[in-house]
Amino acid sequence: MSGCILVVEDQMDNRQILRDLLGNAGYQLVEAENGEEALAAVAKQRPDLILMDIQLPVMDGYEATRRIRANPDLKSIPIIAVTSYALAGDEAKALAAGCNAYVTKPYSPRHLLAKVQEFLPS
Amino acid sequence: MFLKYVVLFFAVVLVALVTNGAFEVWFSYQEYKSSLIRIQREQAEAAAAKIGQFIREIEAQVGWTTQLPWSAGTVEARRFDGVRLLRQVPAITELSQLDATGHERLRVSRLAMDVVPPPGSEIDYSKDPKFTEAVAHKVYYGPVYFRRESEPYMTLSLAGTRRDAGVSVAEVNLKLIWDVVSQIKVGEHGHAYVVDSQGRLIAHPDISLVLRNTDLSQLAQVQAAQARARGAPADQVQEAEEVRGRRVLTAYAPVAPLGWFMFVELPIEEAYAPLYATLYRSFLLLLAGLLLALIAGLFLARKMVVPIQALRVGAARLGAGDLGQRISIKTGDELEGLADQFNDMAGKLQDSYADMENKVETRTQELAQSVGELRALGEVSQAVNSTIDLETVLNTIVTKAAQLAGTEAGAIYVYDEAQNEFRLRATYGMSEELITAMQDQHASISEAVSDLTAAREPNQVADLLDQPSAPVNAIMIKAGYRARLLVPLLAPDGPVGALVVRRREPGEFPKNTVDLLQTFAAQSALAIQNARLFSEIGQKSQQLEVASQHKSQFLANMSHELRTPLNAVLGYTELILDSIYGEVPEKARTTLERIQSNGRHLLGLINDVLDISKIEAGQLTLSLTDYSIKGVVHNVYGAVESLATSKNLALKVELPKDLPPAHGDERRLTQVLLNLVGNAIKFTDTGEVAIRTSIANGSFTVAVHDTGPGIAERDQGKIFEEFQQADSSITKQKGGTGLGLAIAKRIIEMHGGRLWVQSELGHGSTFAFTVPVNVETQVGH
Numbered sequence: 001m002s003g004c005i006l007v008v009e010d011q012m013d014n015r016q017i018l019r020d021l022l023g024n025a026g027y028q029l030v031e032a033e034n035g036e037e038a039l040a041a042v043a044k045q046r047p048d049l050i051l052m053d054i055q056l057p058v059m060d061g062y063e064a065t066r067r068i069r070a071n072p073d074l075k076s077i078p079i080i081a082v083t084s085y086a087l088a089g090d091e092a093k094a095l096a097a098g099c100n101a102y103v104t105k106p107y108s109p110r111h112l113l114a115k116v117q118e119f120l121p122s
Numbered sequence: 123m124f125l126k127y128v129v130l131f132f133a134v135v136l137v138a139l140v141t142n143g144a145f146e147v148w149f150s151y152q153e154y155k156s157s158l159i160r161i162q163r164e165q166a167e168a169a170a171a172k173i174g175q176f177i178r179e180i181e182a183q184v185g186w187t188t189q190l191p192w193s194a195g196t197v198e199a200r201r202f203d204g205v206r207l208l209r210q211v212p213a214i215t216e217l218s219q220l221d222a223t224g225h226e227r228l229r230v231s232r233l234a235m236d237v238v239p240p241p242g243s244e245i246d247y248s249k250d251p252k253f254t255e256a257v258a259h260k261v262y263y264g265p266v267y268f269r270r271e272s273e274p275y276m277t278l279s280l281a282g283t284r285r286d287a288g289v290s291v292a293e294v295n296l297k298l299i300w301d302v303v304s305q306i307k308v309g310e311h312g313h314a315y316v317v318d319s320q321g322r323l324i325a326h327p328d329i330s331l332v333l334r335n336t337d338l339s340q341l342a343q344v345q346a347a348q349a350r351a352r353g354a355p356a357d358q359v360q361e362a363e364e365v366r367g368r369r370v371l372t373a374y375a376p377v378a379p380l381g382w383f384m385f386v387e388l389p390i391e392e393a394y395a396p397l398y399a400t401l402y403r404s405f406l407l408l409l410a411g412l413l414l415a416l417i418a419g420l421f422l423a424r425k426m427v428v429p430i431q432a433l434r435v436g437a438a439r440l441g442a443g444d445l446g447q448r449i450s451i452k453t454g455d456e457l458e459g460l461a462d463q464f465n466d467m468a469g470k471l472q473d474s475y476a477d478m479e480n481k482v483e484t485r486t487q488e489l490a491q492s493v494g495e496l497r498a499l500g501e502v503s504q505a506v507n508s509t510i511d512l513e514t515v516l517n518t519i520v521t522k523a524a525q526l527a528g529t530e531a532g533a534i535y536v537y538d539e540a541q542n543e544f545r546l547r548a549t550y551g552m553s554e555e556l557i558t559a560m561q562d563q564h565a566s567i568s569e570a571v572s573d574l575t576a577a578r579e580p581n582q583v584a585d586l587l588d589q590p591s592a593p594v595n596a597i598m599i600k601a602g603y604r605a606r607l608l609v610p611l612l613a614p615d616g617p618v619g620a621l622v623v624r625r626r627e628p629g630e631f632p633k634n635t636v637d638l639l640q641t642f643a644a645q646s647a648l649a650i651q652n653a654r655l656f657s658e659i660g661q662k663s664q665q666l667e668v669a670s671q672h673k674s675q676f677l678a679n680m681s682h683e684l685r686t687p688l689n690a691v692l693g694y695t696e697l698i699l700d701s702i703y704g705e706v707p708e709k710a711r712t713t714l715e716r717i718q719s720n721g722r723h724l725l726g727l728i729n730d731v732l733d734i735s736k737i738e739a740g741q742l743t744l745s746l747t748d749y750s751i752k753g754v755v756h757n758v759y760g761a762v763e764s765l766a767t768s769k770n771l772a773l774k775v776e777l778p779k780d781l782p783p784a785h786g787d788e789r790r791l792t793q794v795l796l797n798l799v800g801n802a803i804k805f806t807d808t809g810e811v812a813i814r815t816s817i818a819n820g821s822f823t824v825a826v827h828d829t830g831p832g833i834a835e836r837d838q839g840k841i842f843e844e845f846q847q848a849d850s851s852i853t854k855q856k857g858g859t860g861l862g863l864a865i866a867k868r869i870i871e872m873h874g875g876r877l878w879v880q881s882e883l884g885h886g887s888t889f890a891f892t893v894p895v896n897v898e899t900q901v902g903h
Binding site: 011013014017020021024055084092105106107108109110 | 703
């Protein structure tokens with residue numbers, strides 16, 4: 001079964017890489033460019049996994065994650081934080097907000113795919 | 123001590139008395155004895171003389187009858203002479219006359235008829251000793267004999283000097299000797315007696331002894347007397363036994379013509395009775411004396427020891443510090459003198475103590491004042507140094523200054539640059555009205571303070587009433603203040619204010635008050651400068667903090683902004699290399715790998731710069747979790763294995779079995795080891811790189827050994843500094859920021875460990891670090 005993955009990423013190139021990587025791996029992708037769009041997409045599509053960038057315009061990834069987690073219907077969806085914040089404490093902050101895993105940018109697409117497959121076997 | 127004195131005194135008296143008594147007794151005994159002997163001897167001599175006289179008289183009377191020779195005169199005439207002689211001399215009881223041939227021619231007697239033998243019938247006495255001895259020695263004393271067992275007689279014959287005178291023989295009654303002997307009275311039981319030259323007893327008060335013809339020649343005194351009479355040397359015997367065995371004092375005298383001895387003797391016990399009495403009296407006296415001595419000794423010892431005891435107790439109490447007590451001894455002698463001296467000494471000590479106490483009290487007060495001033499200064503200094511708030515400091519200073527100066531009010535003016543005037547900044551003891559009144563006059567007050575501080579010297583007014591009228595003075599006089607002391611607060615570049623104290627009592631301020639206020643003024647000036655500096659520093663540090671925040675934010679942002687495009691570069695490259703977009707020609711693949719490598723290097727640089735800026739900002743914090751050192755080593759091995767292989771280097775790992783689970787920042791330790799191993803591989807062209815792990819004393823030691831070129835000793839310290847490599851040309855050859863080792867060292871130190879290098883040019887290098895197995899808290903910031 002190929003799951004549906006919501007990619008929340010404001011940067012076009014990075015969306016493209018994920019699209020190419022995950023599409024190639026057989027996942028179905030839904031994209032959002034900020035936290036609000038992400039919330040809308042989650043409500044509409046109900047993805048099986050979310051790759052959440054943290055620094056986003058309008059609403060950042062922390063806030064979006066918290067809101068998803070606040071919704072009983074959605075809170076079981078795994079969320080992997082994908083961020084270029086590499087300061088100590090960022091990972092803890094992401095996990096505290098409700099993320100299930102944390103991947104720093106720049107990531108190796110290969111490694112990211114492996115991480116996705118942990119939650120969503122292709 | 124008491125007993126000692128008593129015994130001593132008693133012994134002295136005892137020795138004196140006993141010695142004296144003994145000498146007395148001995149000498150009086152000797153004297154008494156010799157005087158007794160002398161008396162006895164005199165008695166004996168007198169008696170002996172009497173007897174001698176008696177015999178000589180008889181001799182003389184008898185001598186008359188031998189004057190005529192037988193040829194002249196008739197027998198009848200001789201008889202007549204004989205009868206007359208008997209009549210004249212009662213002691214002669216019979217007289218017989220022998221002619222020259224020894225024949226008795228006449229005998230007249232009181233007891234018998236006179237005998238005139240007819241011629242031819244005369245008794246021949248020519249062989250009789252009374253004739254032969256008399257003819258030979260002119261006189262003959264016959265032995266004593268007794269008639270009727272009661273009366274002693276002696277034959278005395280005398281030869282005439284002329285031829286044919288014949289010999290007259292008289293029988294002499296010696297009763298007179300008895301009388302003489304019995305008349306001699308010697309004491310109570312003493313007696314006299316006479317012995318003849320042979321030692322036979324002739325006369326004795328006890329007749330029976332005489333009649334028994336007692337021989338006394340064995341008695342010591344008799345033998346001595348006989349010996350002396352013969353001219354032989356003999357001791358005079360003074361004490362001896364008499365015939366009845368009693369001990370007697372004895373003395374004698376020779377009876378001159380007869381060779382007899384007159385003895386006078388006195389029984390010892392009687393002789394010495396008075397002596398014994400004296401002895402007894404002496405003994406009693408001695409006892410009495412000793413008793414007296416004992417009493418006197420007790421009394422004297424008591425008299426001496428009691429005051430000494432009092433002295434000792436007193437001295438002990440003085441010694442113990444009871445100087446108020448006095449020793450009371452009224453003996454009137456040296457002891458009293460000594461006690462007086464003790465008392466005197468105690469008095470002087472007491473005085474000097476009192477004096478000393480006064481001095482101590484004075485000094486204590488002075489000290490207390492000094493301490494008070496010092497404490498005030500201390501508090502002021504503390505306030506100056508610890509309080510940035512100038513208001514608080516100045517209030518403290520003015521309060522302490524006014525209190526220590528003994529004034530009712532105080533104020534501090536501080537020059538305000540913005541207003542260009544001296545403003546009232548702190549007050550003490552001033553009412554709100556007064557402060558308000560002064561603030562109303564701030565311009566003129568500022569002017570006055572400015573004028574006074576310009577002199578840079580303390581300025582005092584003993585009485586404001588004597589001063590020319592001025593607005594400030596008027597206010598102060600109205601408030602009741604009369605004396606004023608102003609001390610300028612001097613900073614290096616001029617007066618910055620003034621400390622003023624005001625007193626209701628007019629009068630000069632003493633010099634030490636002025637000095638004290640100058641000290642306070644200096645502190646105030648310091649505080650004002652400090653406050654200005656503080657405020658400047660505060661502003662600067664605020665600016666710095668803002669700048670620092672900007673910098674941190676900028677770094678964070680930049681890090682993020684750099685990573686985002688880098689992510690795209692690296693991501694696309696990997697996707698292309700992974701043939702997501704179709705097969706990649708081999709040539710392009712190589713190029714893509716170079717892109718990937720450079721991208722990763724860029725990422726490393728970004729990470730290093732970010733780390734070092736975090737370290738500088740003190741923002742680097744460890745994330746302490748459970749980890750496995752084995753896992754760290756394996757991760758690093760996995761990350762660099764391909765790199766080592768690509769350089770044809772052997773990559774070795776030495777790991778002991780059973781390493782314990784550890785606690786620390788796994789990601790950072792991995793970063794450190796990766797850096798060390800990465801460097802080793804980077805700088806080593808041939809040979810091997812070995813990772814050796816060991817555990818000892820609760821710490822892991824991880825050493826990375828390579829067979830690279832090595833590092834000169836002078837460069838070994840430098841490589842841990844930021845942006846430093848052993849050789850700056852290396853950067854160009856090998857790349858790297860030169861931040862890796864500085865960061866690694868810092869991370870290890872934050873774990874409480876140590877990172878060091880051992881190396882020699884041409885012999886490879888060993889970079890090693892130790893970290894405690896369990897790191898519970900981060901060391902340093």
